[in-house]
Structures are given as structure tokens and as C-alpha cells.
Amino acid sequence: MKKKSRVALVVETTGSYGRNILFGVAHYLDIHGDWALFVDERHEITPPPHWLLDWEGDGIITRYLTPDLAAALKHKKIPVVDLNDGYGLLGFSHIGSDMNAIGRMAANHLLEIGLRKIAFVGSSHVAWSRGRLEGVLEAIKGRAEFCGSIEFQPIFYPDYNWVSELERIRDWVMKLPRPIGIVASNDKRAHHILEVCRMQGIAVPDEIAVVGVDNTDFLCELSSPSLSSVIPDGHLIGYEAACLLSRLMSGGALEEPLVIPPKGVASRRSTEVLNTNDPVFTKAIRFMREHAGHGIDIEDVLAEVSISRSTLDRCFQLHLGHSATAELRSIRLKRVKQLLEETDLPMSRIAEIAGFEHPEYMMYQFKRLVGQTPSQWRNSHLPHRINRSTLSR
Numbered sequence: 001m002k003k004k005s006r007v008a009l010v011v012e013t014t015g016s017y018g019r020n021i022l023f024g025v026a027h028y029l030d031i032h033g034d035w036a037l038f039v040d041e042r043h044e045i046t047p048p049p050h051w052l053l054d055w056e057g058d059g060i061i062t063r064y065l066t067p068d069l070a071a072a073l074k075h076k077k078i079p080v081v082d083l084n085d086g087y088g089l090l091g092f093s094h095i096g097s098d099m100n101a102i103g104r105m106a107a108n109h110l111l112e113i114g115l116r117k118i119a120f121v122g123s124s125h126v127a128w129s130r131g132r133l134e135g136v137l138e139a140i141k142g143r144a145e146f147c148g149s150i151e152f153q154p155i156f157y158p159d160y161n162w163v164s165e166l167e168r169i170r171d172w173v174m175k176l177p178r179p180i181g182i183v184a185s186n187d188k189r190a191h192h193i194l195e196v197c198r199m200q201g202i203a204v205p206d207e208i209a210v211v212g213v214d215n216t217d218f219l220c221e222l223s224s225p226s227l228s229s230v231i232p233d234g235h236l237i238g239y240e241a242a243c244l245l246s247r248l249m250s251g252g253a254l255e256e257p258l259v260i261p262p263k264g265v266a267s268r269r270s271t272e273v274l275n276t277n278d279p280v281f282t283k284a285i286r287f288m289r290e291h292a293g294h295g296i297d298i299e300d301v302l303a304e305v306s307i308s309r310s311t312l313d314r315c316f317q318l319h320l321g322h323s324a325t326a327e328l329r330s331i332r333l334k335r336v337k338q339l340l341e342e343t344d345l346p347m348s349r350i351a352e353i354a355g356f357e358h359p360e361y362m363m364y365q366f367k368r369l370v371g372q373t374p375s376q377w378r379n380s381h382l383p384h385r386i387n388r389s390t391l392s393r
Contacts, residue, residue, distance in 0.1 A: 004034055004035055004036040005035045005036065005058040005059060005249055006035070006036045006038070006056075006057040006058045006059075007035040007036070007037055007038070007057065007058060007059045007060070007061065007245065008037075008038045008040065008052065008055060008057055008060045008061070008062070009022065009025060009037060009038070009039045009040065009061050010040045010042065010049050010060065010061070010063065010064050011039075011040075011042070011061070011062070011063045011083070012042050012043060012044040012046070012063060013041045013042065014042075014043050014044060015044060015214060015216055016214060016215060016216045016217060016234070017216075017232055017234045018063065018234070019234075020233075020234030020235045020237075020238065021063070021083065021234045021235070021237050021241070022039070022238060023234075023235055023238060024234065024235040024236060024237060024238020024239035024240075024241070024242070025061065025238040025239070025241065025242045026238075027235070027238070027239050028238070028239050028242035028243060028246075032242075032246065035059075038055075038057070042064065046064070048064050048065070048066045048068075048069045049062070049064050049069075050069065052073065053069075053072055053073070053076065057078065058078070058079070058249055059078065059079040059080070059081075059245045059248065059249045060073075060078060060079070060080045060081070060245075061080075061081045061083065061238075061241045061242070061245055062080065062081075062082065062083060062084070063083045063084055063085070064084065065082045065083075065084040065090055066084075066087060066090075067090060070082070070090035070091055070092065071091075073092075074091060079245060079248035079249050080092045080093070081093055081094075081095060081241045081244050081245045081248070082094045082095075083095055083096060083237065083241060084096075085097070085099070085126070085127060085128035086126040086127055086128060087127060088127050089257060092254070093244055093248065093254050093255045093257075094257040094258070095237055095240050095241050095244065095257070095258045095259075096237065096257070096258075096260065097128075097232045097233070097234075097237065097259070097260055097261075097262065098259045098260060098261045098262065099127070099128050099130075099131025099134075099135065100131050100132070100134055100135040100138070101135060101261050101262055102131075102132050102135060102213055102230050102262050103131065103132035103133060103134060103135020103136040103137075103138070103139065103183065104135040104136070104138055104139040105135075105230050105262050105264070105265060106132070106135075106136065106183040106211045106213065106230050106265070107135065107136040107139035107140050107144075107181075107183055108139050109211055109228065109230075109265045109267070109271060110181030110183065110209060110211060110271065111139065111140065111143055111144060111181075113181075113205075113209065113271055113273045114273060115179060115180065115181040115209060115273070116143070116144045116145060117144060117145050117147050117176075117177055117178075117179070117180040117181070118136065118140050118144050118145070118146055118147065118180065118181050118183065119147045119148055119149060119150075119176055119180055119181075119182045119183070120132075120133050120136055120146075120148075120149035120150075120182070120183050120184075120185070121149065121150055121152060121182060121183070121184040121190070121192075121193060122149060122151070122152065122184070122185035122189070123151065123152050123185060124151060128185070129185040132183070132185050132213065133149065136183050147176055147177060147180060148176075150168075150169065150172045152165075152185075152189055152192075166192070166195075169192060169196050170196050170199070170200060173193065173196050173197065173200070173202070173208070174200065176208070178202075178207040178208060179206065179207055179208070179209070179273075180207075180208055180209075181208075181209045181210075181211070181271075182208060182209070182210045182211075183211055184211070184212045184213070185213060186212060186213050186214050187212035187213065187214045187215070187216040187219045187220060187227060187229055188212075188216075188219065189212065190211065190212030190213075190223070190227050190229070190270075191212070191219055191222075191223050191227065193208075193210050194210055194223045194224065194227065194270065197210075198224055204225055204269075204270055205225070205269070205270055205271050205272060205273045206273065206274065206282075209228075209270060209271045209273055210227065210228070210270045210271070211227075211228045211229065211230065211265065211270065211271055212227050212228070212230070213229060213230045213232065214230075214231075214232060215229040215230070215231040215232075215266045216229070217342055220266065220268060223270065225268070225269035225270050225272075226269045226270065227268055227270045228265060228266060228267050228268045228270045228271040229265070229266050229268075230262050230264075230265050230266075231262055231263040231264055231265065231266055232260070232262050232263070233260050233261070233262060233263050236260050237260050240258055240260070244258070266338070269289060272289065274286075276319055278315065278318075278319065280305050280307060280315060281315045281316070281318075281319050283304065284301055284304065284305045284312060284315070284316075284324065285327065287300075287301055287304045287305070288301060288324075288327060288328050288331055289331055292328060292332050292335065292355045293332075293335065293353055293354060293355045294355060295355050295357060296355070297328075298312070298324055298325055298328065301324060301328070312324045313325075329365060329369075332354045332355050332362075333354075333366060333369060333370070335353065335354040335355075336350055336351075336354045336356075336366060337370075337377065339353060339354065340374055340377050340378040340381065341378070341381045347359045347362070347374060350362070350374070362374070
């Protein structure tokens with residue numbers, strides 16, 4: 001029997017990006033066979049894994065490579081796939097997200113909703129944040145005004161103080177012109193901006209629209225309002241990392257860096273800007289978006305805005321080209337699509353969360369308007385479907 005390769009996976013498990021990388025590795029192994037794995041569950045701020053220097057294995061996939069650790073590992077002559085985003089290339093085969101493309105995608109999302117003033121939140125001490133800022137600046141050149149950036153202090157600094165940090169963010173936000181769009185280097189930073197806006201009574205997204213990066217589902221949904229976010233393809237990075245390590249362990253040579261583009265933007269309420277001065281329409285649609293999952297109907301909307309049904313429908317026809325009922329249904333079906341893509345929840349639970357009283361009615365409306373059953377939609381949007389034609393070396 002062929003001996004299993006001993007592989008160390010040193011990837012953070014506290015965020016969706018790292019977990020998706022691990023799912024990508026698991027997908028590779030499901031197709032191509034087993035390794036004897038050591039999975040080092042880590043937080044993103046955990047110190048570098050110097051125990052690797054004493055580990056007797058056949059290969060390493062790691063997000064925690066530093067210049068010093070990389071230099072030491074070279075003496076071990078063990079195959080390493082480097083996924084670090086903080087330091088750039090360190091002399092090993094490297095796979096990572098296209099940080100510039102992530103920044104461009106986030107900025108373009110804000111430009112597409114009509115914003116012409118853009119700001120950035122990040123950390124210049126790490127390469128991934130610098131790359132995302134470069135992408136933002138490229139995207140808005142000649143199209144929007146750049147209104148500056150704020151530097152976030154890393155939370156692992158010994159003198160880190162969240163109270164004073166929050167005050168510093170507040171002072172910066174309050175000086176920004178409005179309306180404005182803010183690109184945050186990741187979802188945690190975006191969540192902080194939204195929290196400051198909530199505390200200061202700033203309307204999001206009407207005064208400040210916010211988009212993050214990583215699509216960390218729990219953080220995006222816990223944010224108020226829910227956070228729009230660029231989706232890096234961590235699953236594909238993990239799959240390609242496993243493919244590469246297999247080649248290296250079979251005697252393959254060092255390969256050129258592989259850059260993986262982001263998948264798209266998960267649009268949520270933090271960027272659902274309403275380009276209208278109609279207060280009745282604005283109030284009605286905001287009520288729908290906030291309460292669609294609570295089983296409301298059009299009578300509830302009418303009670304909220306105190307107008308007749310015919311006036312409400314004329315208002316929606318004017319601004320959206322369809323009735324208020326059609327918009328409420330569209331909001332619910334958008335939520336259904338998100339849950340189908342991001343969860344394994346049964347149809348009955350998805351219907352309940354999206355605001356449908358009966359799952360059968362949800363499935364009927366979905367098939368009628370989308371052209372697929374919910375199950376067909378879910379299967380066609382599984383994260384392990386890999387499109388290799390989008391890759392660039």
C-alpha cells in the first residue's frame with residue numbers, strides 16, 4: 001500500500017476566507033485521494049508556526065509565512081505552498097487573491113450605485129490592504145473623487161485601545177463629505193464603520209454606503225444594516241494549493257505565482273442606495289427591506305406610509321417599473337437565492353426566513369420567476385464548481 005503523504009495545513013479557521021480555503025483542499029482530496037493531515041486551527045493573529053521547523057512531514061500549505069520563517073524552511077527542503085497575503089513573495093510557490101481586482105470590484109460596486117465620492121479604510125502595513133487600495137484608486141480615476149483614507153491600528157498591538165480607536169474612527173467619519181461610499185479592506189473594518197454610523201445617527205446607505213471584503217457571512221448579517229462584501233474565491237485557492245502541493249511533492253519545480261480573481265459582490269443593505277427624493281417611496285421600500293422576512297404583506301406597508309394601495313403602486317411603477325407587490329416578492333426571492341447559495345438549510349426553513357408562509361408557494365414563485373427550482377439553483381451555485389478559465393499566472 002502506498003504511504004500517505006504527511007501534510008500540514010496552517011490556515012486560520014476563525015474567518016470564512018480561511019475556512020473556504022480548507023474546503024477547497026478537502027474538495028481536492030475528495031477527488032484525488034487522501035493525505036495524512038495535520039490541521040493547525042488558528043486565529044488570524046496567532047504567531048507564526050515555528051514548530052514547522054521541527055516537524056517531519058512531506059508538505060506544507062500555509063497562510064502564516066513570514067520572511068524569517070520562510071528563510072528557515074528553505075533549509076528543510078520541504079515542499080511549501082505559500083498563501084500569505086501580508087508579505088508578498090517569499091521564495092516559495094505562491095497562490096493568493098488578486099488584491100488589486102478586489103479593490104477595483106469594491107469601488108466599481110459603489111460607482112455603479114451612483115456615488116462619486118469614495119474613501120478607504122485599511123492598514124498600510126500589510127500588502128493585501130495596500131493592493132486593495134491601489135485597486136480602488138485605479139477604478140475611480142477620472143470617475144470619482146478620492147476623499148482620503150484612515151489607517152486602522154492592528155488589534156494585536158500591545159497598546160491597542162478599542163475605545164480610543166472608536167473615537168478616532170468617529171472623528172474621521174464625521175469629517176467626510178456626504179453622500180459617500182467607503183471601501184473597507186475587510187469585513188471587520190466595515191463593521192466598525194457601520195457601528196460608528198449607527199452611534200452617530202448617520203443614515204446608511206443614503207449618507208454613507210459601505211462595502212467590505214471577505215463576505216464573512218455571520219459578520220455581514222450581524223452588521224446593521226447588513227453588509228455588502230466582495231467575495232474572494234478562497235475555495236478555488238485551496239483547491240489550487242492542493243493541486244500545486246501534490247505536484248511539488250512528486251518532484252515538481254517551483255512554479256510562478258497564481259493569482260485568483262474575486263467571485264463578485266454579495267450586495268446587501270449597506271449599499272442599497274435609493275436615488276430618489278420621494279420620501280414616501282423611500283419609507284415604503286426601506287420598510288419592505290427591513291421587514292420582508294417577518295411575513296409582512298402590502299397592508300402592513302400601507303399602514304406604515306399612510307397612503308392608498310393605488311397611490312403606492314403608482315409610486316413603485318414610477319421608480320421601479322413594477323408594483324409594490326412585485327418588489328416585496330423580489331426582495332424575498334433575493335433572500336432565498338442568498339440562503340440557497342450560502343447555506344444547507346432545508347426549503348421549509350428558507351421559506352420561513354425569507355418571509356414566505358408556505359414553502360410550496362415559495363418554490364412555485366421561484367420556479368415561475370427564476371426559471372429553475374430552488375434545488376436546481378442551489379446545485380448550479382455550489383462553491384466547488386471551479387472555473388479554471390478565469391485564472392491568471
